[in-house]
Amino acid sequence: MSIGLNHFLIVAALLFSIGFFGMLLRRNVLVLLMCVELMLNASTVALVAFSRYTDQMDGAMFVFFIITVAAAEVAVGLAIIVSLYRRKQSLMAEDYATLKN
Amino acid sequence: MVNDILFYLLSAVAVGAALALVCVRNPLTSAMCLLLTIVSAAGLFGLLDAWFLAIVQILVYAGAVVVLFLFVTMMVDTDDMPRIKVSWAGGVAAVISFLLVGTIFVSVIIHAGQSVPALPELGSNPENTLAFGQTVKSYGQLLFTKYMLAFQLTGVLLLMAMLGVIVLSKRMNAEGRVEPSAPKK
Numbered sequence: 313m314s315i316g317l318n319h320f321l322i323v324a325a326l327l328f329s330i331g332f333f334g335m336l337l338r339r340n341v342l343v344l345l346m347c348v349e350l351m352l353n354a355s356t357v358a359l360v361a362f363s364r365y366t367d368q369m370d371g372a373m374f375v376f377f378i379i380t381v382a383a384a385e386v387a388v389g390l391a392i393i394v395s396l397y398r399r400k401q402s403l404m405a406e407d408y409a410t411l412k413n
Numbered sequence: 414m415v416n417d418i419l420f421y422l423l424s425a426v427a428v429g430a431a432l433a434l435v436c437v438r439n440p441l442t443s444a445m446c447l448l449l450t451i452v453s454a455a456g457l458f459g460l461l462d463a464w465f466l467a468i469v470q471i472l473v474y475a476g477a478v479v480v481l482f483l484f485v486t487m488m489v490d491t492d493d494m495p496r497i498k499v500s501w502a503g504g505v506a507a508v509i510s511f512l513l514v515g516t517i518f519v520s521v522i523i524h525a526g527q528s529v530p531a532l533p534e535l536g537s538n539p540e541n542t543l544a545f546g547q548t549v550k551s552y553g554q555l556l557f558t559k560y561m562l563a564f565q566l567t568g569v570l571l572l573m574a575m576l577g578v579i580v581l582s583k584r585m586n587a588e589g590r591v592e593p594s595a596p597k598k
Binding site for chain 1: 478532
């Protein structure tokens with residue numbers, strides 16, 4: 313098999329950087345939360361690849377916990393977004409600048 | 414050979430869907446692109462013999478997380494999306510981080526082939542007691558021995574998330590009391 317560890321790491325890095333650029337460039341808070349999920353997902357791909365190529369189980373276990381934490385994070389984040397939307401009637405990150413000035 | 418083709422196919426779908434997620438203006442389309450990325454990542458897990466993680470990924474991410482995103486996207490009104498305006502600082506930060514990530518890629522590609530471990534056969538080393546296992550048993554065994562504390566803490570975290578969501582989604586008035594629900598019309 314000619315697919316090595318580096319191939320998986322490059323895919324993971326690409327996914328992570330795309331999520332990161334989305335984080336910097338987008339304004340919609342829902343899409344921002346999706347970009348966070350994308351970055352977490354990229355890290356899980358890298359962890360599973362490391363785990364398989366070093367023949368150790370620990371990386372796969374970390375992925376297990378990462379998935380759990382990501383699910384909890386999405387639930388709380390979406391609840392925060394819904395209550396923010398109730399207050400401001402907007403989903404744009406610029407409108408949540410109450411603490412500025 | 415089949416694995417190679419599958420790897421390139423799944424990676425192309427994952428990266429393409431991730432790009433679409435960032436570039437598309439409608440949040441609903443973004444959520445569907447996130448679903449595509451997650452499913453292709455699950456396929457990559459399958460290529461790495463982590464079948465259990467692939468199933469968990471699809472159940473938890475595609476089954477719960479993306480559905481939650483879709484619920485909330487449809488609940489809030491997203492009709493009037495203004496054009497994306499990239500701020501000056503954000504643009505500069507994006508360029509700098511792009512250069513940094515590019516450096517990582519170039520260094521990985523230059524060093525590719527040097528001291529890259531070959532894919533070990535499953536169960537090739539019987540002395541390795543924590544070898545990568547495909548079965549659910551190997552996950553459960555570690556979960557209840559080596560990672561017992563983390564497992565318990567994850568349970569506490571899930572409980573806290575549940576309570577947090579309940580508290581956050583109640584309507585409070587100025588005194589912090591829960592308001593009664595609006596009368597039906």
